Amino acid sequence: MSARWDAVVVGAGFAGTLVAHRLGAQGWRVLVLEAGRAAPTGAEASAAHRAAGGGPPTSPYPHSPEAPSPDVTDLTGLPEGGFTATGHLRQHGPLPYASGYLRANGGTGLLWTGLTPRMHPEDFRTGDLGHGRNWPIGYHDLEPHYRAAERELGVAADAEEQRDAVGLPIPDDYDFPMRAVPGSFLDRQLARALDGRTVRDPAMPGPARLAVTGTPHARNGVPTRPGSAEGPLCAGSAGCVPACPTGAKYTPLRTQARWAAGVELRTEAVVSRVFADPETGRAGGVEYLSGGSAHRVEADLVVLAAHAIENARLLLLSGLANRSDQVGRNLMDHPALLTWGLMPRPVGPYRGPGSTSGLEAFRFGPGRDRRAPFRIEIGNWGWSWAGGAPEAEATALLAAGVRGKELRERLGDRLGRQFSLQFELEQPADPANRVTLDPDRRDPLGLPGPAIRYDLSDYVREGMASARAVSDQLFALLGAEDHTAYPAGGWPGRLEHRGAVHGYRGAGHAGGTHLMGDSPATSVVDHWQRCWDHPNLYAVGCGSMPSLGTSNPSLTMAALALRSAERMHRDLLELRRPAAVTPPLVVTPPVVTPPAVVTSPTTVRTPESPESPSPSESS
Amino acid sequence: MSVSDERPADVDPAVGWDPVEGFEADELADLDEFLRVCAELTGFDVPELRATGMAHEHHRTTLAHRVRDEHALLHLWYVGAWPGEAPSSARAHDQGLVWRTFHASPPGAAAPGHGSWAEAPPGAEAPPGAEAPLGGAGRGGEGR
Numbered sequence: 181m182s183a184r185w186d187a188v189v190v191g192a193g194f195a196g197t198l199v200a201h202r203l204g205a206q207g208w209r210v211l212v213l214e215a216g217r218a219a220p221t222g223a224e225a226s227a228a229h230r231a232a233g234g235g236p237p238t239s240p241y242p243h244s245p246e247a248p249s250p251d252v253t254d255l256t257g258l259p260e261g262g263f264t265a266t267g268h269l270r271q272h273g274p275l276p277y278a279s280g281y282l283r284a285n286g287g288t289g290l291l292w293t294g295l296t297p298r299m300h301p302e303d304f305r306t307g308d309l310g311h312g313r314n315w316p317i318g319y320h321d322l323e324p325h326y327r328a329a330e331r332e333l334g335v336a337a338d339a340e341e342q343r344d345a346v347g348l349p350i351p352d353d354y355d356f357p358m359r360a361v362p363g364s365f366l367d368r369q370l371a372r373a374l375d376g377r378t379v380r381d382p383a384m385p386g387p388a389r390l391a392v393t394g395t396p397h398a399r400n401g402v403p404t405r406p407g408s409a410e411g412p413l414c415a416g417s418a419g420c421v422p423a424c425p426t427g428a429k430y431t432p433l434r435t436q437a438r439w440a441a442g443v444e445l446r447t448e449a450v451v452s453r454v455f456a457d458p459e460t461g462r463a464g465g466v467e468y469l470s471g472g473s474a475h476r477v478e479a480d481l482v483v484l485a486a487h488a489i490e491n492a493r494l495l496l497l498s499g500l501a502n503r504s505d506q507v508g509r510n511l512m513d514h515p516a517l518l519t520w521g522l523m524p525r526p527v528g529p530y531r532g533p534g535s536t537s538g539l540e541a542f543r544f545g546p547g548r549d550r551r552a553p554f555r556i557e558i559g560n561w562g563w564s565w566a567g568g569a570p571e572a573e574a575t576a577l578l579a580a581g582v583r584g585k586e587l588r589e590r591l592g593d594r595l596g597r598q599f600s601l602q603f604e605l606e607q608p609a610d611p612a613n614r615v616t617l618d619p620d621r622r623d624p625l626g627l628p629g630p631a632i633r634y635d636l637s638d639y640v641r642e643g644m645a646s647a648r649a650v651s652d653q654l655f656a657l658l659g660a661e662d663h664t665a666y667p668a669g670g671w672p673g674r675l676e677h678r679g680a681v682h683g684y685r686g687a688g689h690a691g692g693t694h695l696m697g698d699s700p701a702t703s704v705v706d707h708w709q710r711c712w713d714h715p716n717l718y719a720v721g722c723g724s725m726p727s728l729g730t731s732n733p734s735l736t737m738a739a740l741a742l743r744s745a746e747r748m749h750r751d752l753l754e755l756r757r758p759a760a761v762t763p764p765l766v767v768t769p770p771v772v773t774p775p776a777v778v779t780s781p782t783t784v785r786t787p788e789s790p791e792s793p794s795p796s797e798s799s
Numbered sequence: 800m801s802v803s804d805e806r807p808a809d810v811d812p813a814v815g816w817d818p819v820e821g822f823e824a825d826e827l828a829d830l831d832e833f834l835r836v837c838a839e840l841t842g843f844d845v846p847e848l849r850a851t852g853m854a855h856e857h858h859r860t861t862l863a864h865r866v867r868d869e870h871a872l873l874h875l876w877y878v879g880a881w882p883g884e885a886p887s888s889a890r891a892h893d894q895g896l897v898w899r900t901f902h903a904s905p906p907g908a909a910a911p912g913h914g915s916w917a918e919a920p921p922g923a924e925a926p927p928g929a930e931a932p933l934g935g936a937g938r939g940g941e942g943r
Binding site: 226227229230231232233234362363364365368401402413414415416417418419423425426525526527528529530531532533536560561570571573574575578579583584585586587588589591592595596 | 839841842843874878879880885886888889892893895896898901902903904905910911912914916921922924
């Protein structure tokens with residue numbers, strides 16, 4: 181069976197959903213193939229997670245046996261150091277890639293934390309700074325698309341604060357769609373103790389000045405103008421991961437609800453191969469497995485948006501786009517060094533979003549020559565990420581035989597003063613960190629599974645040493661008791677550097693596996709995220725990023741996707757405008773030259789008007 | 800038989816059960832007696848336990864287990880689940896006493912309102928003289 185589409189998008193997560201939305205809005209017929217299953221609502225997922233008494237972040241979502249997802253619980257630290265890994269990702273070390281992702285409709289965007297800081301202008305020039313790769317575009321190329329993404333996702337932030345405290349060039353007349361989400365009581369306590377003070381980062385020539393700074397969120401604050409918010413105000417359920425129970429956090433499902441009629445979603449459709457013409461390089465479509473059989477769809481444009489690791493896997497499975505030998509290489513994440521302790525007085529943890537503010541001084545500047553930069557998130561949810569959730573604390577005290585009023589008081593005192601700091605470090609692109617196809621192991625559909633080789637360079641380790649030195653000084657300024665410890669059994673991500681032990685978690689920010697560049701010899705995609713070797717094959721998402729900087733990358737991924745969607749639209753229009761002589765069909769697209777008809781073996785397509793389905797759509 | 804043998808020697812058993820043997824089969828059959836024992840164990844008084852709405856459900860869960868000891872009862876009330884089992888319901892999890900010890904709710908269980916997280920929690924009254932910021936704008940604070 182064969183059907184022809186204007187575009188086929190592989191993956192219904194963040195990037196794929198946005199691309200499909202934009203192409204659909206411009207009248208193109210788009211088929212979205214999602215390997216995983218349909219997702220429950222946030223309220224349902226939250227309730228399921230609580231009914232199970234917790235569990236890893238992907239646990240309340242349906243897992244398709246045919247499209248397995250990795251989760252953090254696949255990793256186990258060994259008592260004598262090192263780790264083992266089970267599940268979807270085969271890990272060759274030496275260190276673990278410590279993040280999971282979710283293959284389901286909405287993707288990992290269902291369970292993301294919802295923080296949306298922009299990248300800093302410096303982050304696009306990391307190669308010039310001596311580590312990793314440069315982007316082929318800069319902050320200013322992306323800036324209008326950042327604004328578009330902030331509109332699409334519904335971002336709450338204070339533009340003036342982002343300009344002053346982070347140094348982001350943002351147009352003077354720009355308002356985020358929503359006012360900043362209020363900082364937590366904990367943020368206020370930290371601001372009181374830290375603002376205006378300095379600490380010494382051993383890698384920086386001078387002292388670093390501290391300023392607790394609000395973080396942009398894609399969760400609903402008070403709208404700055406009528407109609408600039410969709411969904412309810414964030415009500416402080418403090419359950420953003422794995423699911424916002426009220427719908428205040430953006431997920432791709434919100435955009436999907438706005439898809440035009442010309443966008444069709446098929447779930448449990450696992451794409452196994454992209455096919456391309458060996459002569460011209462043009463992609464012809466994809467093959468997918470569903471319901472026990474293989475299906476082939478043809479499209480003028482193929483867009484891979486399946487997650488950095490799955491995109492690379494699919495390109496490798498297809499034998500495409502790899503003239504540079506960079507497909508699957510340069511795998512990056514944000515290793516997150518956690519430190520945690522007790523504040524002198526109750527701070528009210530486990531209220532509000534997971535993090536509402538941070539410390540930005542270590543993200544840019546001269547220290548970057550010597551160690552990986554980092555952004556410090558102030559953690560509102562106690563020690564939960566470090567592994568000390570309240571249930572675990574209670575269980576420990578119960579096991580110690582504490583009973584009655586003493587139990588109640590000791591738990592209340594300890595839990596009420598918990599806080600954590602999360603140092604998210606930049607990891608530069610390194611071709612040795614890579615995704616390959618496992619020669620020995622196939623997934624339930626018989627497709628070779630992804631295998632990972634991953635390490636952290638001395639530059640990142642030096643960043644950890646700086647982070648810990650800064651943390652020690654912050655704890656001293658706060659008068660806080662430091663309870664940080666990385667016992668081998670509980671920390672699969674654990675390393676020793678210059679005599680100190682550091683533990684890290686994965687922030688879930690996979691990138692780099694099909695990175696963009698300005699040469700087909702050294703990069704996989706161009707700055708439009710279009711494969712150099714295949715003019716109508718795009719690979720979108722964090723996999724295209726040559727550096728991740730220190731920002732949670734979903735906003736940047738969204739900005740890139742929206743930018744690429746403009747290019748895709750132009751590509752499709754150009755395809756419709758060859759030397760054809762027949763008159764234009766039915767409708768005229770906005771702005772651009774009226775499309776002519778191109779002959780095609782099955783159907784003839786022009787874009788519909790952006791606002792409504794065209795009469796020709798029914799054909 | 801499961802035992803609570805980690806009890807330190809200096810903790811005086813407050814009520815008259817044998818901590819090694821656990822509870823007799825019919826000892827907790829009466830709801831009021833069950834709550835009295837649980838109040839002593841948990842440090843939450845009987846009205847507080849009843850106010851969780853979990854008295855009957857936890858009583859039923861307890862009676863469904865042949866072997867009952869202090870540790871299991873405490874785990875049930877504090878975490879919302881019999882040891883080694885999933886919670887008897889989402890509500891059992893949400894009403895876990897561990898969260899009440901510091902006036903919080905489990906993630907996702909409550910919706911206390913926009914900006915509620917900026918307010919001081921009980922017991923957080925600032926020490927004298929701490930109202931004036933030490934410097935800087937304190938932009939991480941409330942009202943942004």
